[in-house]
Amino acid sequence: MVTQNxxxxxxxxxxxxxxxMTDIETELAPPGINEExxxxxxxxxNEPDFMLQWRLQAYRYWLNMSxxxxxxxxxxxxxxxxxxxYAAPKNTNAPKSLEDVDPKxxxxxxxxxxxxxxxxxxxxxxxxxxxxxxxxxxxxxxxLAEVGVIFCPISEAIREHPEIIERYMGSVVPFTDNFYAALxxxxxxxxxxxxxxxxxxxPMELSTYFRINAAASGQFERTLIIADRGARVSYLxxxxxxxxxxxxxxxxxxxxxxxxxxxxxxxxxxxxxxxDEQGRGGIFNFVTKRGDxxxxxxxxxxxxxxxxxxxxWKYPSCLLRGEKSVGEFYSVALTNNYQQADTGTKMIHxxxxxxxxxxxxxxxxxxxxxxxxxxxxxxxxxxxxxxxxQCDSLLMGQGCGAHTxxxxxxxxxxxxxxxxxxxxxISEAQLFYCRQRGLSEEDAVHMIVNGFCREVFKELPMxxxxxxxxxxxxxxxxAIG
Amino acid sequence: MKDQSxxxxxxxxxxxxxxxxxxxxxxxxxxxxxxxxxxxxxxxGKSTLSHLLCGHHGYEATAGQVLFHQKNLLExxxxxxxxxxxxxxxxxxxxxxxxxxAYFLRAALNAQRRSRGEPEVDAMDxxxxxxxxxxxxxxxxxxLGRGLNEGFSGGEKKRNEIxxxxxxxxxxxxxxxxxxxxDIDALKxxxxxxxxxxxSERALLMVTHYPRLLEYIEPDYVHVLIDGCIVHSGDIGLxxxxxxxxxxxxxxxxxxxxx
Numbered sequence: 001m002v003t004q005n006x007x008x009x010x011x012x013x014x015x016x017x018x019x020x021m022t023d024i025e026t027e028l029a030p031p032g033i034n035e036e037x038x039x040x041x042x043x044x045x046n047e048p049d050f051m052l053q054w055r056l057q058a059y060r061y062w063l064n065m066s067x068x069x070x071x072x073x074x075x076x077x078x079x080x081x082x083x084x085x086y087a088a089p090k091n092t093n094a095p096k097s098l099e100d101v102d103p104k105x106x107x108x109x110x111x112x113x114x115x116x117x118x119x120x121x122x123x124x125x126x127x128x129x130x131x132x133x134x135x136x137x138x139x140x141x142x143x144l145a146e147v148g149v150i151f152c153p154i155s156e157a158i159r160e161h162p163e164i165i166e167r168y169m170g171s172v173v174p175f176t177d178n179f180y181a182a183l184x185x186x187x188x189x190x191x192x193x194x195x196x197x198x199x200x201x202x203p204m205e206l207s208t209y210f211r212i213n214a215a216a217s218g219q220f221e222r223t224l225i226i227a228d229r230g231a232r233v234s235y236l237x238x239x240x241x242x243x244x245x246x247x248x249x250x251x252x253x254x255x256x257x258x259x260x261x262x263x264x265x266x267x268x269x270x271x272x273x274x275x276d277e278q279g280r281g282g283i284f285n286f287v288t289k290r291g292d293x294x295x296x297x298x299x300x301x302x303x304x305x306x307x308x309x310x311x312x313w314k315y316p317s318c319l320l321r322g323e324k325s326v327g328e329f330y331s332v333a334l335t336n337n338y339q340q341a342d343t344g345t346k347m348i349h350x351x352x353x354x355x356x357x358x359x360x361x362x363x364x365x366x367x368x369x370x371x372x373x374x375x376x377x378x379x380x381x382x383x384x385x386x387x388x389x390q391c392d393s394l395l396m397g398q399g400c401g402a403h404t405x406x407x408x409x410x411x412x413x414x415x416x417x418x419x420x421x422x423x424x425x426i427s428e429a430q431l432f433y434c435r436q437r438g439l440s441e442e443d444a445v446h447m448i449v450n451g452f453c454r455e456v457f458k459e460l461p462m463x464x465x466x467x468x469x470x471x472x473x474x475x476x477x478x479a480i481g
Numbered sequence: 482m483k484d485q486s487x488x489x490x491x492x493x494x495x496x497x498x499x500x501x502x503x504x505x506x507x508x509x510x511x512x513x514x515x516x517x518x519x520x521x522x523x524x525x526g527k528s529t530l531s532h533l534l535c536g537h538h539g540y541e542a543t544a545g546q547v548l549f550h551q552k553n554l555l556e557x558x559x560x561x562x563x564x565x566x567x568x569x570x571x572x573x574x575x576x577x578x579x580x581x582x583a584y585f586l587r588a589a590l591n592a593q594r595r596s597r598g599e600p601e602v603d604a605m606d607x608x609x610x611x612x613x614x615x616x617x618x619x620x621x622x623x624x625l626g627r628g629l630n631e632g633f634s635g636g637e638k639k640r641n642e643i644x645x646x647x648x649x650x651x652x653x654x655x656x657x658x659x660x661x662x663x664d665i666d667a668l669k670x671x672x673x674x675x676x677x678x679x680x681s682e683r684a685l686l687m688v689t690h691y692p693r694l695l696e697y698i699e700p701d702y703v704h705v706l707i708d709g710c711i712v713h714s715g716d717i718g719l720x721x722x723x724x725x726x727x728x729x730x731x732x733x734x735x736x737x738x739x740x
Contacts, residue, residue: 428538433575435559436535436568437589437645438596447588451579451628 029086035059038186041086045155045189048162058175058185065179072371072403073311073340075284078249085187085220149202149233150195154222157193164195168226172255172292172319180251180286184220188253191221196231196262205461207236221252227262229295234265236464250309251286260295260322265303267460269468271475272308274339277366282310282339289316293325293354301328302345303459305468307475310339315373317346320354320385327356330456332468334475335368335400344374344405349382349415358389361453364400371403376417378410385412391421394452396445446473487548488513488684489653494545496526496533502543503529505709511653514681518695519688520720521706522728527688528572530706531655535569536562549653564596568651570642572658576630582641583611583625586648593649614647617677619670636667643674654678656687660694672697692720707735 029040038059042052067078144151150161158165175185196202227233250272256264266289275282285308291300302316318327329345347356356376364370376387393402404421426448434444450457450469457465489511496504503526511517519527533540534547536559547554554562577585591601602610615622618640630638639659646654656675660668675698679685687694695703695717703719704711707728712735713719 427575430575430577432535432537432559433571433577434585434589436563436571437585437649438560438563438593439589440560440592443588443592447580447585448577451577454579 028084031084032081033059033083033085033183033187037085041187041189044086045158047155047158050162050166051158054170054175055186058182059187061175062179062182062186065182068179072369072373072405073313073342075311078284080183083249086189143203147200147203148197149200150193151206152193154191154193154224155189157195157224161193161195164226165193165224168255168257169222169224170255172257172290173253173288178288181253181288184222184251184253184288188220188222191223191252192225192235193223194225194233194235196227196233198229198231198259200228200231202231202233205234205236207238219248219250219252223252223254224257225255225264225266226257227259227264227298229259230261231259232263234267234461236267236269236461238269238271238464238467248282249284249286252288254287254289254316256291256300258291258293258295258298258300258322258325261297262295263299263301264291265301265461266291266316267464268302268304268306269464269471270304270306270308270312271471273310274308274335274337275310277337283308285309285312285314287312287314289314290319291317291327292319293322293327293351294319295325296322296351297324298322299326299328301326301330301459303330303456304332304343305456305460305471306331306333306341306343307471309341312339312341312343314343315345317348318356319348319350320356320382321350322354323351324353324355325351326354328459329356329358329360330459331359332361332363332453332456332472333370333372334363334472335365335370336475337366337368339366339368340371341369342371342373344372346375346377347387349376349378349385349387349412352381352383352385354382354385356385356387358387358391359455360389360391361456362391362393362402363396363449363452364393364402365396367399369401369403371405373405373407375407375409376419377407378412378415378417380411382412382415384414384416386416387418389417389419391419392452393421393423394449395423395425486512488550489554489686490548492545492547494533494547495543496529497541497543498529498539503709504533507545507709507711509704509711511684511686513652513684515702516679516685516698516700517687517702517704518700518720519686519704519706519711520690520692520723522732523690525706526709527706528657531569531657531686531688534562534655535559535567560592561596563649563651564593566652568646568649568654570639570646570654570656570659572661574630574633574638574642576628576633578628578631580629581625582627582629583607585629586611586645589645590648611644611648614644614674617647618644618674620644635662636664639663639671640667640674643671643678647674647678650678652682653684653686656685656689658689659687660689660691668694668697692724695720705731707731710735710738712738 035056038055039052042055173181175182194206225235256266258264272283272285273281293300300318304316306312316329320327327347333341333343335341344360345358358374360372362370362372372391374389376389378385389406391404395402402423406419408417410417426445430448431441431444434447435441449472453472457468460468487510491507491509494504494507495502521527529540533542542555549567550565552565587607594601620640630641633641659671663671699717703715703717705713712731
């Protein structure tokens with residue numbers, strides 16, 4: 001057993017490949033948050049007054065809240081007054097095209113294997129790249145505009161489309177929702193905005209790459225996606241971050257709104273710096289993601305591949321309000337070394353004949369702790385609603401842990417709720433079987449882990465599925481390359 | 482005693498499992514083209530021999546040596562043993578959920594080909610190859626898309642083992658109770674596959690409880706393993722004798738050896 005554990009430990013102990021810094025001059029506001037800072041951010045973004053007022057309300061509400069303690073994670077106290085709430089790369093005088101973008105920025109993306117121009121052209125993907133807190137490059141806007149799709153930085157949407165923002169922002173995740181949502185509402189600097197008009201099928205996958213770079217600058221993105229009646233959109237979010245020896249806070253809010261017959265697919269590959277092998281450094285990822293199936297027969301599907309961050313606290317959820325609306329959650333969460341993840345979903349059945357599916361795959365290695373926390377709630381009016389939940393955990397080695405906290409609250413006797421859970425290990429016998437056929441131990445581990453994740457990978461858009469598989473392999477790769 | 486033409490030569494091999502000696506001095510030589518059967522009562526160490534030869538973790542050779550194609554087999558990692566032509570058909574093939582059967586088989590084939598410096602087989606050529614072998618094994622093409630042994634019946638798993646053998650084309654195959662749990666049709670299909678694979682360059686070592694398998698694959702040599710030692714060897718006639726007399730008389734012989 002001892003030998004096997006050592007071999008597995010080697011096979012998964014590959015260092016983080018995206019650790020480097022870009023030395024672009026960063027415009028940094030002094031650390032700390034107060035009403036002046038909130039006003040400063042709002043002013044920097046040229047926001048209308050309603051936005052400033054909303055931010056201030058959120059800030060005042062946040063002051064009376066305390067850090068949540070219920071998650072199965074261990075976080076050192078965070079000094080919110082030592083965080084920089086505003087950081088912007090300097091050369092951002094509204095670049096109109098890629099040629100206007102600072103070459104250093106493009107270089108960073110190159111190192112990450114994200115050649116913007118090639119990638120966008122080849123894959124037909126529109127990329128709204130967020131560098132620190134300010135969006136610096138947007139492509140394919142024209143093609144989207146032809147069909148009426150608005151895809152832009154949220155700061156631009158606040159200026160250009162205030163009526164949509166005022167109507168929808170905070171309507172899914174109000175600032176009163178939780179500690180981080182309140183802080184985000186007060187201090188968010190940028191993010192993405194998507195509006196797909198009635199009956200329009202968005203002609204391409206929408207993709208944003210987030211990146212945290214400036215020292216100790218908390219990132220507070222805000223994303224809002226609205227699919228109007230009968231609209232369809234697929235949005236991809238992918239992240240990597242450079243290596244740092246200091247914990248960085250990341251507290252995003254993502255709101256999705258699907259009206260009658262609309263469909264939103266939101267896919268995430270998250271690979272933030274998880275800290276080193278001793279658990280130093282790494283990103284704190286405290287995210288509030290929620291989808292509102294507001295219309296009848298609307299459909300929201302979350303897919304996430306989580307391999308990064310020192311601490312993850314994240315529950316992409318669905319409010320199933322419309323009749324016959326559908327919510328889905330497909331998740332792979334991989335934790336290694338000292339990483340901690342407390343992730344899962346909430347499916348709130350409100351409308352009649354609503355359906356939800358939860359497929360969660362947790363992989364723990366090293367000394368990592370991996371927790372699934374899920375809530376399935378059926379309200380009295382949600383006749384004949386159905387949920388199917390499957391939670392599988394895979395343990396690699398002796399020092400890690402997998403935990404499952406399923407909460408089920410049904411207040412309607414006609415509801416059907418199914419929950420299945422398994423915990424397994426990569427067995428010595430499975431590895432021997434693969435090796436006896438001529439596969440190396442490393443290949444065998446990859447194959448078994450990817451097989452374990454298959455039900456989730458197949459939900460990802462094709463090009464993302466390949467990337468996800470690669471990411472899992474990299475996260476598990478051994479010293480021999 | 483050393484036979485240059487031998488493919489596998491086992492000399493004075495002693496094997497311990499979890500510190501307990503299970504094989505207590507085995508000598509066995511297998512030449513190309515030969516079929517050997519090892520029979521014996523439960524707990525005699527039959528499966529231990531095949532696991533040790535393939536490098537299963539926890540099986541330790543405490544004495545003796547094993548040469549395979551003139552190489553010291555015991556120094557090699559399990560995958561290197563497979564790559565040099567050794568195949569084990571498992572008594573209980575493992576299930577690996579979510580790993581596509583065809584994907585696994587092609588990955589294994591290409592890993593072996595790479596180790597020999599041969600070009601990899603692409604998906605199209607592989608499909609042609611595997612279809613031909615599926616037909617031989619009377620297996621439906623839907624097997625390719627299923628998870629590796631996932632939810633397979635006992636008979637399906639055994640057919641799948643032989644399918645893998647037909648694709649990987651080892652020079653020495655160890656069959657660990659390939660006949661257990663098979664109905665007569667599955668047994669015939671498995672035997673057909675094995676006989677198709679056999680030629681004058683390849684050799685076979687079967688571990689079995691029952692002489693029934695030997696009706697379909699006739700061995701050149703039959704060895705009886707009792708209490709970690711080969712106590713008696715013969716030809717197919719020995720298998721027939723065991724059927725009527727059982728192992729009792731050989732156990733007595735083993736007792737006499739110890740005394």
